[in-house]
Amino acid sequence: MKADTVREMLPVIEDCMGDAPPYCHTACPMHTDVKGYVNLIAEGKYKEAIQTIRQKLFLPKSLGRVCAHPCEEHCKRNEVGNAMSIASLKRFAADNYDDEFDWDVTREPDRPEKIAVIGSGPAGAQAALDLRRQGYSVTVYEKHPVVGGMLYVGIPSYRLPREIINAEYSLLHRMGIKIKLATEVGKDIPFQEIVDTYDGVVIAIGAHKGFKLPVNGKDLPGAIQAVDFLREVSLTGTYKGFGKRITVIGGGNVALDSARTAVRLGAEKVHLVCLEKDIKEMFAHDWEVREALEEGVILHNSWGTEAIKGDDKVEQIILKKCIQVFDPKGRFNPAYDEGCQEIVETDMVIFAIGQGVDSDFATSVEVGRGGRFVVDEKTLQTNIRKVFACGDGTGISLMAVEAMAEGRIAAESLHRYLNLKDMRIQRDHERGYRTNLETSIPADDTNPERVNTRKLDIATRMRSFTEVDLGFSEEQAVEEASRCLQCECRLCVKECLMLQEFSPDCPKKYFKDALIAGEVDPVVPYSCNMCGTCTLVCPKDFKLQDAFMNMRKEMVMNNGGKSPMKGHKVIDMHQLLSFSRLFNTSRPARNGTNQPTAPTGGGK
Amino acid sequence: MSTTKRVFFPGCSLPSYNPMAVQKTLVHLQNHLPGTGAILKCCGKPTKALGQIDQFKKRYAGVQSEIDRLDAEEVIVACQSCFLTLSEYSPKQKVRSLWTILPEIGLPEEVRGIGKDSDITFAIHDSCSTRYRPDIHEGIRWIMDELGYKYEEPAHTKMTTLCCGFGGMVLPANPDLAQRIMKNRTSEVQSDYMVTYCAACRMSMMMGGKQSLHILDLVFGGPWTSKTPFPGAGSTVESWKNRRKAKKSIEKVLA
Numbered sequence: 001m002k003a004d005t006v007r008e009m010l011p012v013i014e015d016c017m018g019d020a021p022p023y024c025h026t027a028c029p030m031h032t033d034v035k036g037y038v039n040l041i042a043e044g045k046y047k048e049a050i051q052t053i054r055q056k057l058f059l060p061k062s063l064g065r066v067c068a069h070p071c072e073e074h075c076k077r078n079e080v081g082n083a084m085s086i087a088s089l090k091r092f093a094a095d096n097y098d099d100e101f102d103w104d105v106t107r108e109p110d111r112p113e114k115i116a117v118i119g120s121g122p123a124g125a126q127a128a129l130d131l132r133r134q135g136y137s138v139t140v141y142e143k144h145p146v147v148g149g150m151l152y153v154g155i156p157s158y159r160l161p162r163e164i165i166n167a168e169y170s171l172l173h174r175m176g177i178k179i180k181l182a183t184e185v186g187k188d189i190p191f192q193e194i195v196d197t198y199d200g201v202v203i204a205i206g207a208h209k210g211f212k213l214p215v216n217g218k219d220l221p222g223a224i225q226a227v228d229f230l231r232e233v234s235l236t237g238t239y240k241g242f243g244k245r246i247t248v249i250g251g252g253n254v255a256l257d258s259a260r261t262a263v264r265l266g267a268e269k270v271h272l273v274c275l276e277k278d279i280k281e282m283f284a285h286d287w288e289v290r291e292a293l294e295e296g297v298i299l300h301n302s303w304g305t306e307a308i309k310g311d312d313k314v315e316q317i318i319l320k321k322c323i324q325v326f327d328p329k330g331r332f333n334p335a336y337d338e339g340c341q342e343i344v345e346t347d348m349v350i351f352a353i354g355q356g357v358d359s360d361f362a363t364s365v366e367v368g369r370g371g372r373f374v375v376d377e378k379t380l381q382t383n384i385r386k387v388f389a390c391g392d393g394t395g396i397s398l399m400a401v402e403a404m405a406e407g408r409i410a411a412e413s414l415h416r417y418l419n420l421k422d423m424r425i426q427r428d429h430e431r432g433y434r435t436n437l438e439t440s441i442p443a444d445d446t447n448p449e450r451v452n453t454r455k456l457d458i459a460t461r462m463r464s465f466t467e468v469d470l471g472f473s474e475e476q477a478v479e480e481a482s483r484c485l486q487c488e489c490r491l492c493v494k495e496c497l498m499l500q501e502f503s504p505d506c507p508k509k510y511f512k513d514a515l516i517a518g519e520v521d522p523v524v525p526y527s528c529n530m531c532g533t534c535t536l537v538c539p540k541d542f543k544l545q546d547a548f549m550n551m552r553k554e555m556v557m558n559n560g561g562k563s564p565m566k567g568h569k570v571i572d573m574h575q576l577l578s579f580s581r582l583f584n585t586s587r588p589a590r591n592g593t594n595q596p597t598a599p600t601g602g603g604k
Numbered sequence: 605m606s607t608t609k610r611v612f613f614p615g616c617s618l619p620s621y622n623p624m625a626v627q628k629t630l631v632h633l634q635n636h637l638p639g640t641g642a643i644l645k646c647c648g649k650p651t652k653a654l655g656q657i658d659q660f661k662k663r664y665a666g667v668q669s670e671i672d673r674l675d676a677e678e679v680i681v682a683c684q685s686c687f688l689t690l691s692e693y694s695p696k697q698k699v700r701s702l703w704t705i706l707p708e709i710g711l712p713e714e715v716r717g718i719g720k721d722s723d724i725t726f727a728i729h730d731s732c733s734t735r736y737r738p739d740i741h742e743g744i745r746w747i748m749d750e751l752g753y754k755y756e757e758p759a760h761t762k763m764t765t766l767c768c769g770f771g772g773m774v775l776p777a778n779p780d781l782a783q784r785i786m787k788n789r790t791s792e793v794q795s796d797y798m799v800t801y802c803a804a805c806r807m808s809m810m811m812g813g814k815q816s817l818h819i820l821d822l823v824f825g826g827p828w829t830s831k832t833p834f835p836g837a838g839s840t841v842e843s844w845k846n847r848r849k850a851k852k853s854i855e856k857v858l859a
Contacts, residue, residue: 495766497785498774526777529785530653531732531767545772552655563654567776571650578616578646579663583847586643586670587858589608590634 001518002554008547009511015540017489018506020437024086024487027074029405029432032056034071034086035486041089042481049093051102057090057404058129059122059168060098062151064091065160065469068285068399070432076441076485082450085480088469092477100167105174108135113199113418116141118185121149122400123391124204125169126407127414128177131202134415138177141194143184145235147172149206150392151400153231154254156261157465162234186361195364200386200414203362203373204407207355207392213249217308218351226250226258226352233261237465243347247271247317249305250352251282256289258350259297264465271344273300275322275334291455295462300344304336308349317344357393365389379413379423380406388414405431438539439487451480492534492544498527499534499544507534507544522564525551609639611676612702613690615683616646617803618818619850620843621835625820626682627853629702633680634857636709640680642854643670644847647689653773664693671697680705682820684731684740684802701734703743703801703819711750711823718827720752726799726817727756729789729809730765738762744801744819751822755799759792766792768800768808786812810837 024034040049210225251274321340373389503510769785790812
């Protein structure tokens with residue numbers, strides 16, 4: 001192919017958005033084919049939908065309930081405040097059409113290497129699954145008596161029923177992963193023994209260590225940490241020494257989980273105290289705060305903690321007015337009006353102000369602030385080459401689906417490490433990323449309202465840990481799924497019959513394939529009408545006709561100056577005659593006045 | 605000193621289709637714009653479209669030498685492909701479309717309102733080659749309003765117009781695809797009647813299943829009603845005969 005031809009093709013090959021994935025797809029750290037399964041649901045192909053989901057996610061029922069769904073944040077419809085309800089659609093497909101007999105339990109032939117995974121939360125479980133699929137022998141050490149990490153001991157059961165976690169995790173057993181429950185590394189087995197015994201180690205222990213504010217009275221009986229509270233309730237169904245009046249400190253999702261759990265344990269008054277001035281500013285999801293308010297939680301915005309009082313147990317909490325959360329430079333730097341205080345009578349104070357990592361057991365691994373493991377961001381390798389760390393234990397707190405992606409990265413790295421492969425090449429887009437797609441909501445779109453799932457009535461949910469969200473009915477799911485804009489570019493293909501015939505995917509693919517093949521079928525460039533509709537609709541203003549025209553020129557040059565198309569012999573003759581004197585004339589203007597001229601030779 | 609300020613350049617498809625319209629247009633231009641000569645020649649666009657760039661340059665040089673010989677400062681074109689080709693390759697000349705000239709000089713007095721009692725609504729098909737020339741689109745609407753015919757704007761119109769199917773010499777290369785593109789164009793039009801301002805487009809609309817006219821058929825013929833017989837495809841021989849007629853009448857008008 002000549003340089004002129006290639007020059008017109010290259011920008012299209014580089015920047016055509018015809019194959020650009022939709023926003024939801026790249027926002028998902030696991031790159032779930034959201035558009036694919038949502039549209040399968042819209043078409044009533046529920047079985048295919050759950051199969052599509054399962055290609056990327058092993059716990060669709062769980063994620064359908066608790067995923068913080070970055071896909072919805074990036075949904076095009078969110079620009080007008082009506083993001084698709086993607087997580088609930090996933091839940092619909094999973095709850096009703098998932099069949100464990102369809103699960104993919106295939107794996108590569110067994111390998112001799114043994115891997116230890118410490119922690120069975122979403123990060124550890126994903127790492128274990130990926131490594132097992134590669135054929136490694138995998139053992140998971142879990143300090144709790146249950147699998148799931150924070151899914152089980154953090155998230156309350158009214159959001160995620162326990163039998164769902166257990167059922168979805170059964171895939172690990174079926175894949176032949178050994179799980180040692182209630183086995184704490186560092187206590188029941190030394191970390192060094194694990195490092196010495198196994199060929200590779202993945203640390204995925206999460207962040208289960210609570211913090212307390214450094215205030216007077218923080219160590220009084222009844223002043224506790226949210227993670228401990230939620231864990232005990234998750235494992236035992238109750239909390240020893242639970243009081244009637246509860247105060248939760250914090251504005252994030254863990255604070256909300258604690259407050260709503262307290263409601264369900266029968267507390268008479270549940271206070272939620274946070275620095276942020278309103279629901280919008282709080283870290284917790286808006287809907288979570290709204291549901292808590294419905295359940296009677298008393299919200300105290302713009303309050304900080306001065307002290308906790310009581311003789312031999314918590315009796316009061318003294319609050320002080322918060323007048324600033326972040327300073328003008330954007331740093332967390334709360335300021336208070338010390339003169340403005342409030343006393344709240346309370347039997348318990350639950351601190352939900354963030355978590356740290358309990359990394360003391362792994363003495364040989366380098367840790368940073370908050371006990372978090374120091375890893376190479378790209379490979380998740382620690383200072384010990386065969387030890388990788390992922391999930392909440394390494395960085396800022398992650399969504400479950402982000403933790404899974406981290407687990408996948410750690411598994412990939414370990415696999416490369418064990419096979420002496422380059423650890424760093426071809427590792428783009430292993431997490432959520434921004435697509436290069438640019439689309440607009442069509443002008444004629446009616447912006448249909450987001451369909452909301454059904455909810456358990458307030459009275460029932462305040463009395464029990466029964467699941468609050470009841471999900472979509474089939475009718476609702478189809479209605480919601482049908483709202484999907486099916487974001488893609490391909491505007492030119494939709495407008496052009498020629499592209500539909502010869503380049504049905506997108507010009508990028510056609511030009512790329514042509515460049516690789518080094519030749520094109522003449523019928524393709526000679527089927528372009530050169531009408532410019534593609535350029536008109538192309539967000540990048542690509543002039544495909546110029547590319548096709550250069551192909552034509554090259555073909556003519558290689559064909560003795562003639563078009564390679566047989567049909568064009570007619571045009572050759574036409575042009576020959578068109579330039580012959582027989583049919584040409586040129587006349588200067590007439591001098592003098594104009595006279596009406598009798599029609600000559602007219603008529604058809 | 606040359607008396608030729610400008611030339612009328614009717615192109616090839618129009619003379620092959622309706623030589624009488626060529627002649628009448630020339631007379632009309634002459635009456636209102638003294639100093640109008642004429643050149644009947646192909647601009648070479650088909651050669652260029654095939655990719656025969658060297659051949660095209662040679663042929664276009666012939667066009668340019670005729671313009672230069674007549675010393676014309678301005679070229680009035682009736683074909684949108686000519687408009688683009690001449691605009692690009694004759695940078696010294698002012699290239700203007702007949703469809704923007706007519707609103708300036710007016711239509712012949714006798715044809716104003718000629719279509720006001722017609723029972724036909726013509727769907728306008730804009731040429732894709734001049735999709736970015738709103739002055740041309742407006743000129744065509746002005747002509748329709750002056751004539752008094754009712755007209756329809758298709759979903760894709762003016763800048764967003766669709767190809768008639770003939771562009772890029774696709775018809776001889778891939779007749780099946782061209783036919784589908786023609787059908788695609790006409791299928792979004794309500795009316796059974798269409799008006800174009802390119803003779804090749806007219807042919808395509810006809811092949812797409814519509815009764816179709818060139819806008820000069822409306823200016824220099826009619827009134828057209830549903831009872832009027834509409835022109836058909838015309839044979840190749842006939843079109844070359846028409847071309848000869850156009851040549852003869854230009855030579856007669858400018859004798």
